[in-house]
Amino acid sequence: MQSNALTPDEYVEQLPEDRKLAINALRKVILENLPEGFSEVMSYGMIGYVVPHSLYPDGYHCDPSLPLPFLNIASQKNFVAVYHMMVYSDPTLHEWFVAEYPKYTKAKLDMGKSCIRFKKVDQIPYQLIGELATKVTVDEWVSRYEKNYKR
Template identity: 60%
Template sequence: MQSTAKNPQEYLDSLPEERKEAVNKLRNVILEKLPKGFEENINYGMLCYCVPFSLYPDGYHCNPEIPLPFLSLASQKNFIALYHMGIYADPKLLDWFVNEYPKHSKLKLDMGKSCIRFKKMDQIPYELIAELLGKISPEKWIEMYETEFRKQNTK
């Protein structure tokens, strides 16, 4: 369910009514807790939080014309998805998140490599997400990206 929105407000306005409150609340947590330096935009039909070209001029190796993505938020067909590249890149951060999740939610954790899926809008662990968001700065993400992804993709 990829959006054709051109900016974050257009994305939010296009959401189904039953998703607006949860996505807006998650977005507000992101804007409040994500370390300074990330920028919000629309990429891949989702709300994205990227390292701007001013901090990382090389952009994303998959498409150097877009800034380096870090976090995305999307309303998919059957769930809300939060894509956190730090969880994908850092096994210690993943372990921390997996261990903390049951302390914040009675639901089973539903996730892929970087995707955390929320099927019940009233069961999103906002406090845990807020804590997760503060763990990686843009500078730290650039370092991790260079180590974990960039070198692998230039071989």
């Protein structure tokens, strides 16, 4: 479900109370832990953390007018989602996350390529998401992106 909100705060205001609390907690832990250089924006109808054009002028290859996406959080119809591009593109980081996940929650891991889904907001491992946010710098993400995605 994409939102028409223009700002992350507006996005959160449109959510039901339980989702509002979860998304705000995710925003807080991500912003406290994300390395310097990423910016919080609305991206693809979700709250996004991107490499701004000021640091990566080429932007996103699918639409160079957009900044390079890295991480998104969203309240979907049946779950809260964290989309993390490096978990998808770096097998070592993926393996780390999968191994760490059971240490933080009893919930079964529900994960696609870059999407980590949480059907119950009380089972979101905020501390683990915060740690995941620390794992990749802007330079590391740009390097991985250029190696794997940019055509």
